[in-house]
Amino acid sequence: MNRQLRLHPRQVEAFRGIMLTGSITLAAQMMNVTQPAVSRLIRDFEIAVDLRLFDRDGRRLVARAEAIRLYREVERFYLGLDHIGAIADDIRGSRGLRLRIAAMPALAASCLPEILSRLMGAQPDVSVVFDVESTDHICDMITNHHYDLGFVFGSPRHAGLPAQPLATTHAVVAMRRDHPLAALSGITPRDLVAYRLLLPGRKTPVRQSFDTILAQAGLSPATLMETSMANCCGFAARGDGIAISDPVTVAERGELVSRPLTPEIEISYVAIRPPQARACCWPTRSLTRRKPGLG
Template sequence: MPKCYILLFMHHIQQRQIEAFRAVMIAGSISAAAANLNITQPAVSRLIRDLEAEIGFQLFNRVRGRLVPRAQASKLFHEVERVFVGLDHISRVAQDINAESEGFIRLGTVSSLNKLCASVVLPEVLAVHPRLSVIFDTESTERVLDLVSLRHYDIGLICSEYVPTGLFSVLLGRGDAVAVVAQEHPLAQKECVSMEDLSRERLILPGRTSPLRLSLEKTINAANINTSNSIEASLANGCRLASSNLGVTITDPLVAKTSSAKVKILKLEPAMSVSYQLVRLEKARPTGPSALFEASFKTAIEKLLN
């Protein structure tokens, strides 16, 4: 934890109060925050109460012994993260200067792209830049975009058409969502499946926060398909569930093609486009490791989709 005083709008706020607030927001509970800070639970509770007294408003609702963040807490946390991320960045720059390294890349990616990144792109980049330091995280699309905007990540990899104002995006490729079934499934005899085919099957759907799920729900609703017996799972687990013959998974084409599960990949009608984008803050053309990373990822996606 960086040791410096954070000056917010109330000069009586103490560093320890902010650390406790941040720990609770990240860990999700008083007990976990106390463990992370190596202090007692009553101490964390007291620091939170003192912070609320200083700023003049309540940050959390107390529900059955738990602290549930209010909207004000989320807004404050956003600003607190900007400060801590900035301090962390300065610390890492100093470490790189001292170590005479080739710099570092902080990378956040959605789950559908992390396997390609780990198995193909990062090995290529590190082979050329062996002294490069890398932070490699897997997050939701919303979280990746938020952390890129906060400068926590230098590069974000997402599967979405939407990129918020203030971020620069590079289209890495486009593909169409696919259906995935066990090799012994009756639909495995087909090359393409329709919504009518799916209406008679148990569907394995991506999580509700996935951009693909939003597109899929529009198509499913238009076809009047009943999803009451569906399974909701992460993209990474969808192919495994399909390989166990538990249903038909609708998933991202890169997830299907990089999965180790023994499945049959089928075209889906009507087509649902999936876009892969790299996002960053700076519009200027990247150089060095960042440029190689971008080029390698684009090439890897093109090879898999074509």
């Protein structure tokens, strides 16, 4: 017998936030609420849908297969809402410009809030939609004209996207302060392979470069986990392994320390626009040997 679900939009938003960021902390920042509030929303959401969506290990939430299947439907729902909203804004075009922006979690949590605040202060008639998404998702949405501007890792994987490099840095190795490798000033692949490695997905430029380095050295990790960079740092902070990440993402986790990786893997932060759009011209910065951040 079917029963009617009593879902609250904030429950769905909390679920989506955790699935996007892999972190209750980052999901709470996205929603501008406290971490306990997000935990309550997720608990109520599981009750409403009558599904166990996450495995709990202390303060850690690990998405189950049910959560992954449900998340696909949630994303379709949000895409439909964005499309309806865009059409409505086109109808109300005389009310001012609507700017749709997306950024990966590392930049969304660091420098972009200040940049957007300045933009809205200088342009009070501009309405802004600001979403936090993965690099792959932003590229897809930019290609289909659902965003006007995206901030991502590396160069876009889709041909024809106008792109402007913003800053460059190098990948680092992140770990808890009490990890044995934290005593080293620099780390090589041979130092890493005895530990569980927390790595970004195989299609990411960082992972591809790292796999090439391992292959050239004839090395392979004892164990590994593939996930987003934000998740890599989250698991590293819990002592579940050592992460290969960008320094901006690591800087968001105060319990982690980072060490340079040799050979170096260059990381670029890029602004992308929809096809046929004119690329913006911003100066490119280097973050090497500087405090992580774009500001």
